[in-house]
Amino acid sequence: MSDSNKSHGRKTIHPTLVPRELMSDRPDLARAWMAQVITLFPEAFPGVLGLSLTGKALQDGKWQLKPVPLREFGEGKHRNVDDTPAGGGAGMVLRPDVMGRALEAARRHISPAAPIIYLSPRGRRFNQKFARHLARTPGVTLICGRFEGLDQRVLDHYGVTEVSMGDYVLTGGELAAQAMLDATVRLLPGVLGNADSIEEESFSNGLLEHPQYTRPATWEGREIPPVLMSGHHGKIEQWRRVQSEEITRERRPDLWDAHKAAKRGE
CATH class of the missing domain: 3.40.1280.10 (SPOUT methyltransferase, trefoil knot domain)
Structure with missing residues (x-):
């Protein structure tokens, strides 16, 4: 500095x-x-x-x-x-x-x-x-x-x-x-009020965060991905995981390599 x-x-x-x-x-x-x-x-x-x-x-x-x-x-x-x-x-x-x-x-x-x-x-x-x-x-x-x-x-x-x-x-x-x-x-106890939001955000599991959507369901001709409107929590979680992996692999290959190494136990 x-x-x-x-x-x-x-x-x-x-x-x-x-x-x-x-x-x-x-x-x-x-x-x-x-x-x-x-x-x-x-x-x-x-x-x-x-x-x-x-x-x-x-x-x-x-x-x-x-x-x-x-x-x-x-x-x-x-x-x-x-x-x-x-x-x-x-x-x-x-x-x-x-x-x-x-x-x-x-x-x-x-x-x-x-x-x-x-x-x-x-x-x-x-x-x-x-x-x-x-x-x-x-x-x-x-x-x-x-x-x-x-x-x-x-x-x-x-x-x-x-x-x-x-x-x-x-x-x-x-x-x-x-x-x-x-x-x-923001990581101190009681500051965010919702511990789940910390677990789901970028870098919490070594990956970048998945895309987020909210209402209206259609905006400028673009729709919310149907899986997020399905109510099927298992499929939603799988979709989010795949999205996080794809975004991390494309945008931050360094994080992706570290994530793969961690999964292998290196």
């Missing part, structure tokens, strides 16, 4: 839709899944996480979101958080002493079993399996990168896991953090 501009003198960003009352002045809940986000832009949260099911779950205390403003731990009068890269090069690097102070402060308020994750394009790929793993932890501390990255010593010292949302580079980790939290929070 890189941006070659220095951090000094940046304009303040004021998002128009930030329901911060969902996060501020709320005591820590002992059994709620905790998400901490170390960021230069705490005003970006909860963002879309404050809407729909994740927002309702946040309001209901099924999980907690605590942005940690990195700037508050900065150096000197201007609260500097970055410096030039050792050995030369373009851009700026987040300082280890600044990030270290932020991590120490944050980790005092979360279970030691909660992992620390740095959103980084060089990290392991985030997927549904990883989301399910995170949902079974007490929570997570996310580090949102900026500029040319974070001093490697922080990653080594705290045993930080680097995770990538895909093969592309963003200006910072905030969007990636929101995507990761959305994918994880």
